[in-house]
Amino acid sequence: MHLALNHAKRPATTLAVDAALARDVIAGLSAEQKFLPSKWFYDDEGSRLFQHIMALPEYYLTRTELGILHNQSGELAKWIAPDALAVDLIELGSGDGAKTVSLCEALLRQGVQCTYHPIDVSKHALTDLQRRFQAELPALPLRPIQGDYFERWPGTPPSHRQVVMLLGSNLGNLNQKQSVDLLSRVRSRLLVGDVLLLGLDLKKDPGMILAAYNDSQGVTAAFNMNLLRRLNRELEMDFDTEHFSHYASYSPLDGTARSFLVSKRRQTVRSRILDREFNFVCGETIYTEQSQKYSTEMITQLAVASGFDVANVITDDFGLYAIAILRARTQQATRSASPATIFSVGWPGFMTC
Ligand SMILES: C[S@@+](CC[C@H](N)C(=O)[O-])C[C@H]1O[C@@H](n2cnc3c(N)ncnc32)[C@H](O)[C@@H]1O
CATH class of the missing domain: 3.40.50.150 (Vaccinia Virus protein VP39)
Structure with missing residues (x-):
């Protein structure tokens, strides 16, 4: 995919843009079912939140x-x-x-x-x-x-x-x-x-699995939401995290736990660096992680x-x-x-x- 990054609008002091991240965001947020690969969870804050998740009673x-x-x-x-x-x-x-x-x-x-x-x-x-x-x-x-x-x-x-x-x-x-x-x-x-x-x-009790991806303290939700903060910072996007929520599901039929970010209203999110905008209808989801059992x-x-x-x-x-x-x-x-x-x-x- 040809990737034209809008470098001209960036201040000289900002970090170099990760071209793989940029490619994945364009592909994922342009897809019919929007998605973002889970490896992008792990910036410094994401790694810190994951360490917290590992210590949760539900996990x-x-x-x-x-x-x-x-x-x-x-x-x-x-x-x-x-x-x-x-x-x-x-x-x-x-x-x-x-x-x-x-x-x-x-x-x-x-x-x-x-x-x-x-x-x-x-x-x-x-x-x-x-x-x-x-x-x-x-x-x-x-x-x-x-x-x-x-x-x-x-x-x-x-x-x-x-x-x-x-x-x-x-x-x-x-x-x-x-x-x-x-x-x-x-x-x-x-x-x-x-x-x-x-x-x-x-594979085990579906209730036990679901709780692991939807903990009562909201740490998994914060981990999921941190992905949007990362995109705001690294790709100069304008996600308002107040207008998204965390949703987790588990299906015993295919043994897959899935995590999503849900748009709470109709909205448009822009990236200055990518020079693109992405539209969301109310209730539309970004599929952020699958966890196979x-x-x-x-x-x-x-x-x-x-x-x-x-x-x-x-x-x-x-x-x-x-x-x-x-x-x-x-x-x-x-x-x-x-x-x-x-x-x-x-x-x-x-x-x-
Ligand atoms: C769920 S954590 C598990 C960490 C550790 N293996 C454990 O069991 O506690 C996933 C780790 O894999 C790293 N990771 C995810 N995708 C990766 C990739 N494609 N290449 C290298 N590291 C990756 C993340 O940064 C994170 O530290």
């Missing part, structure tokens, strides 16, 4: 996943490092690394030679991560990468085992095709026998379609959440799997991340 995901990582770190370490090979631990969307620290500790305790490569778009999250690891695990070699995990990858010695982690049910923010694309792309970077750890939220069958089918075998699936005692341990297998077997048949009810195809 069972973080403490449940942390519990598995903490209580089963020895078991996980056995899968990650079954032999004497050195390990490169590559975490996609690491956030502040709060979950990974106990796993790294377990690996070091077992004498595994390990280097940790967290990749995240958020500078704020990576700064917190570095502070945490310097304080708690100063002996661990740390190689943070700020950037999009669709594009960036660390250089690692071929003699090391690569262990890729995607925790926090981050995969659930992608639709079916994007999930298979991302995992296949990860697979293409790995050798047979390398490991992928996926933290995935499981999984069954064990879905996990297996996703793995097979992307070139992995499921080595093990570890859950908490209540079956709320799973850490799936996948092993890269020979590419030949991958060709027989069809990503189109993974889920009985399709994920939305219009959202791009």
